[in-house]
Amino acid sequence: MTDHPPIPGSPASEPPSHAEPTEAREPLPPKADQTGPETVSPTGQPTGADQARTAQSGPYLTNAQGTRLYDTDHSLKAGPRGPVLLQDHHLREKIMHFDHERIPERVVHARGAGAHGFFQGYGTASTVCRAAFLEKDVTTPVFVRFSTVLGSRGSADTVRDTRGFATKFYTSEGVFDLVGNNIPVFFIQDGIKFPDVIHAGKPHPDREIPQAQSAHDTFWDFVTLHTEATHHTLWNMSDRGIPRSFRTMEGFGVHTFRLVDADGGTTLAKFHWKPKLGVHSLVWRRPK
Helix, strand or coil: CCCCCCCCCCCCCCCCCCCCCCCCCCCCCCCHHHCCCCCECCCCCECCCCHHHHCCCCCCCECCCCCECCCCCCCCECCCCCCECCCCHHHHHHHHHHHCCCCHHHCCCCCEEEEEEEEECCCCCCCCCCCHHHCCCCEEEEEEEEEECCCCCCCCCCCCCCEEEEEEEEECCEEEEEEEECCCCCCCCCHHHHHHHHHHHCCCCCCCCCCCCCCCHHHHHHHHHCHHHHHHHHHHCCHHHCECCHHHCCEEECCCEEEECCCCCEEEECCEECCCCCCCECCCCCCC
16 A cells, blocks of 8 residues: 555556456446545535445446346347337437537537638539539538547647538538548447447546547547447557648548439438548657
8 A cells, every 4th residue: 555646547446357247246446536526515515415326336237217228339220230220218318318418518529610611513423413512613602610529628639539520511402511520430330339439538527638539548448348449449549640730631421321313313422521632640759
C-alpha cells in the first residue's frame, strides 16, 4: 500500500479473465477514482440517497422495467442479415434513451465548423436519378458542417478522431441532406451498439479527459471485446486519423440511397467525396 493518489485510467481492481465469461458474477468493486457521487445536496445537506445504488448494483444487465437482458449487442432481425424488427423492444428503449441524453457537451459531433459553397452537376448521374440538382451545369447552394465525433466545446481541431460532415443541398425541389465520415468503415455492424461505442469513446465523465480522441481504457475495452471494430480502429490510428484540413480529407456517405430514374427504375448508390487537392494528413513525428 502507498499513499500516492490513484492514477487515472489505471487497471481495474482485479485482472480481467482471458477466457470468455459464461456465468454471471457481481460487478467488480470500483477503483479508488471511481466512487459514486456525493450523497449530499449542493448546500451540504444529506439527501438520503444510497451511494451503492448510483451504479450497476447486480450481476445482471436489465432493461428499464427490471427485466433481465441476456444480450444487448444484437438487434432482433428477420433472417441473418436483417431487416431489423420493430418488436425489438430493447433496441427501441436503448436507442431512445441514447437519443434523449441531453448533456450538450456529450452529444456526438458537438464541436464543428461550417462552410458555404455550391454544387455543380456534371450530368453523369442524371441517367440513374431524376433529381433536378444532378442535371448537367445545374448549380445548387450547399452548406456543410464538419466536426470531430468525440470532442466537446473548446477541444482542438488536430486530434486523432473520426471526422463527420453533414451536407445540405438547397435544391429547387427541397432540401437534400447527406451525411458521411472521412473513414469508409465504421466501428460497429449492428446499430444497437452505437450508444455503447459512443459512451466508450467519450471522455471520462468525472474528469472530461481525454478530449476528442480514444486514448483511454473504456474505448480500448470496447474495441478489444468487439473485434468488428478493429478495421475502423486501424484507420483511425493511421495517418488518416488527423486530416490536414477539411479540404484535404475524403468523405464517405454513411447511408445507401435508392435512386429513381426518369423511367421509374431503381439504382442503389452511396455517395463519396474526393478532394481536388488530394488527401493530406498531419503526422505525429517521433522525437529524435
